[in-house]
Amino acid sequence: MPIKKMMLCGAKEEDGVPLQQPSANLDLQFHDISLSIRPWKFRQPKKTILHGINGRFKAGELTAIMGPSGAGKSSLLNVISGFRSRGVTGTLLVNGHPRNERIFQKMSCFIAQEDALQPMLTVTETMMVAASLKLPSHVTPQEKQTTVSEILASLGLTKAKDTQTTKLSGGQQKRLSIALELINNPPVFFLDEPTSGLDNVAAKQCLSVLKMLASQGRTIVCTIHQPSALLLSFFDSMYVVAQGICIYQGSTRALIPFLKSVGIHCPTHYNPSDYILEMSEDKSIVQAMSENIMNGHHSWTNNGIEEVSEMSTKDILLPEVEVPSIQADANSESGSSEPCITDGLSMLGYRKFQRKRFGVASSGWMQFCILLKRMILQIFRNRIALRLQLIHHVFCGFFIGCIFFNQANDGSKMFNHMKFCIGVVLFHGYTWIMVPVLCFPYEVKLLRREHFNKWYSLVPYYSAMTVSKIPTQVFFSMIFITMVYFMSGLPMDLTRFASFAIVGILVSIASEGLGLAIASAADVTTGSVAAPAIIAPFLGLAVYGFDFANQISWLMNAIMKMSFLRCGVVALVLVVFGFDRKHLNCDEIYCHYKDPQVILRMLDIQNVSLLSPIIALFGLLVLFRTICFIGLRWRLAT
Numbered sequence: 001m002p003i004k005k006m007m008l009c010g011a012k013e014e015d016g017v018p019l020q021q022p023s024a025n026l027d028l029q030f031h032d033i034s035l036s037i038r039p040w041k042f043r044q045p046k047k048t049i050l051h052g053i054n055g056r057f058k059a060g061e062l063t064a065i066m067g068p069s070g071a072g073k074s075s076l077l078n079v080i081s082g083f084r085s086r087g088v089t090g091t092l093l094v095n096g097h098p099r100n101e102r103i104f105q106k107m108s109c110f111i112a113q114e115d116a117l118q119p120m121l122t123v124t125e126t127m128m129v130a131a132s133l134k135l136p137s138h139v140t141p142q143e144k145q146t147t148v149s150e151i152l153a154s155l156g157l158t159k160a161k162d163t164q165t166t167k168l169s170g171g172q173q174k175r176l177s178i179a180l181e182l183i184n185n186p187p188v189f190f191l192d193e194p195t196s197g198l199d200n201v202a203a204k205q206c207l208s209v210l211k212m213l214a215s216q217g218r219t220i221v222c223t224i225h226q227p228s229a230l231l232l233s234f235f236d237s238m239y240v241v242a243q244g245i246c247i248y249q250g251s252t253r254a255l256i257p258f259l260k261s262v263g264i265h266c267p268t269h270y271n272p273s274d275y276i277l278e279m280s281e282d283k284s285i286v287q288a289m290s291e292n293i294m295n296g297h298h299s300w301t302n303n304g305i306e307e308v309s310e311m312s313t314k315d316i317l318l319p320e321v322e323v324p325s326i327q328a329d330a331n332s333e334s335g336s337s338e339p340c341i342t343d344g345l346s347m348l349g350y351r352k353f354q355r356k357r358f359g360v361a362s363s364g365w366m367q368f369c370i371l372l373k374r375m376i377l378q379i380f381r382n383r384i385a386l387r388l389q390l391i392h393h394v395f396c397g398f399f400i401g402c403i404f405f406n407q408a409n410d411g412s413k414m415f416n417h418m419k420f421c422i423g424v425v426l427f428h429g430y431t432w433i434m435v436p437v438l439c440f441p442y443e444v445k446l447l448r449r450e451h452f453n454k455w456y457s458l459v460p461y462y463s464a465m466t467v468s469k470i471p472t473q474v475f476f477s478m479i480f481i482t483m484v485y486f487m488s489g490l491p492m493d494l495t496r497f498a499s500f501a502i503v504g505i506l507v508s509i510a511s512e513g514l515g516l517a518i519a520s521a522a523d524v525t526t527g528s529v530a531a532p533a534i535i536a537p538f539l540g541l542a543v544y545g546f547d548f549a550n551q552i553s554w555l556m557n558a559i560m561k562m563s564f565l566r567c568g569v570v571a572l573v574l575v576v577f578g579f580d581r582k583h584l585n586c587d588e589i590y591c592h593y594k595d596p597q598v599i600l601r602m603l604d605i606q607n608v609s610l611l612s613p614i615i616a617l618f619g620l621l622v623l624f625r626t627i628c629f630i631g632l633r634w635r636l637a638t
């Protein structure tokens with residue numbers, strides 16, 4: 001590994017393994033930051049959450065953003081980390097230079113409050129996937145393994161290395177979230193409430209890890225709710241927000257002198273961080289404190305007051321980030337996020353630079369392969385889900401097979417044939433729309449975190465997700481299709497059976513695509529309500545007008561083609577009665593529908609090629625999946 005290691009000063013090294021130094025020390029400054037939220041209700045005024053606040057988060061320090069509930073702590077963290085950019089105005093600087101969002105995101109990581117971890121994988125497997133995605137491809141598997149082991153050892157996770165992530169304790173999960181981001185050794189960490197839900201011991205362990213990382217030169221900023229005096233002692237500095245403005249910034253030890261300066265005397269034996277939060281309920285005191293600290297323009301140190309904008313950055317080691325040839329344009333009016341090359345460094349050189357410095361590790365194809373492997377492993381390890389799916393398909397196949405048992409050759413009951421085709425299509429439609437609606441929102445949470453932290457880009461993820469689901473989907477659909485096909489007594493004809501299977505599978509993939517499109521933009525509750533409501537019109541169009549098909553207007557016909565269920569039903573009817581099917585059996589005196597051509601004529605599809613509903617089905621499938629992709633892009637951008 002190119003990055004040299006150092007022994008930590010005063011840091012806790014549970015297994016005696018030192019961590020690597022960060023590749024750069026970054027000092028973050030922000031000026032006149034405001035955040036406004038556009039209301040979702042028409043004509044409501046904009047809500048301003050942050051009011052022109054200023055401040056600085058220093059490299060080598062563990063900084064706590066504190067404040068009463070609803071003060072704007074998470075909003076501030078989201079803005080400074082770049083997790084939120086909509087509705088934000090103001091200036092963000094890195095070591096005194098306007099920052100480039102793309103570069104900055106590669107050098108920082110964001111760990112959310114309810115940080116989701118990949119299920120069905122052990123700690124080591126999770127770390128190895130992250131290492132494969134985040135470390136450059138020239139790093140050998142052994143080196144990756146060594147890096148992973150060192151990080152796990154440093155964060156006290158060695159004993160849990162073979163435990164599945166979902167079975168870790170809350171504290172271990174937090175430390176694993178940190179360990180995952182440490183793989184590419186970013187110099188900046190943002191954490192939203194890293195101690196929430198942890199007991200005192202676990203919170204202490206978590207903060208000691210953060211303190212250790214900060215002591216190596218990283219900039220570590222986290223929001224925190226009323227820390228105890230012990231937990232507060234881990235922090236080097238505090239940034240206190242109330243009502244969207246800064247009411248204190250500076251050293252934790254300078255808090256009491258600061259309070260004195262605004263005429264507030266913190267009682268002895270009172271935790272000063274609790275006291276400032278109590279005081280922040282009073283508007284006039286908030287105003288007085290904010291004026292004293294100049295809304296973050298000033299900072300209190302152990303030696304007195306410093307002006308943030310005049311702070312020197314020369315003491316910060318910054319060769320890698322303060323690159324003279326690359327000028328950040330994140331704040332440019334053009335809004336373009338492409339870097340502006342100003343000093344003779346070509347775009348190619350810039351990309352190489354980025355790749356080298358910040359580990360834009362794997363190519364799109366590599367990302368696809370790694371993610372596909374991970375997803376397939378997770379699918380096959382989820383035994384309960386697999387068993388449930390199997391039972392569901394076998395049970396429904398058997399049930400529908402029994403209802404239509406040996407009726408496929410009965411020429412006297414035309415409606416049975418229609419019900420059979422509709423039943424098969426409906427089964428696929430409803431089964432596969434609900435699976436993503438219930439499961440995908442959790443995956444989107446994981447995607448947001450990993451994508452934001454630059455593990456991979458959306459196209460490889462989306463491709464891997466699509467491909468990974470196909471084997472199980474085809475397998476389960478085939479079980480159902482085989483059962484109903486043979487139990488219903490359809491002719492033993494390979495072409496007909498293969499076409500029957502293809503239509504069933506296409507309907508299931510299209511339906512899953514619709515489910516994914518819904519789940520990409522909605523949470524589980526909304527999706528569970530929306531999915532059946534959205535599929536209902538498709539169903540209506542699927543069964544509309546079978547008994548008066550000749551009289552349906554061209555407009556209605558065109559609308560009906562939009563229903564993927566209709567396309568599926570038409571295709572199945574063509575499969576069942578097409579392919580030169582012989583006359584059906586007739587046990588009565590006269591069977592009007594004995595000749596399969598009569599049924600096709602009645603449905604007005606006697607001249608329709610099987611290919612056309614299949615192509616329409618395929619087109620709708622692609623449309624749904626494109627909507628899902630756009631939905632995901634939108635989710636990742638907001």
Ligand SMILES: Nc1ncnc2c1ncn2[C@@H]1O[C@H](COP(=O)(O)OP(=O)(O)OP(=O)(O)O)[C@@H](O)[C@H]1O
Pocket residue numbers: 037047049067068069070071072073074075076225
């Ligand atoms: N998307 C949003 N739409 C409307 N209001 C929002 C939105 N996000 C945040 N807010 C509001 O902004 C204010 C600050 O929210 P924020 O989550 O930053 O507070 P916080 O200090 O982190 O609170 P807590 O400690 O309770 O998590 C709150 O009043 C919240 O209701």
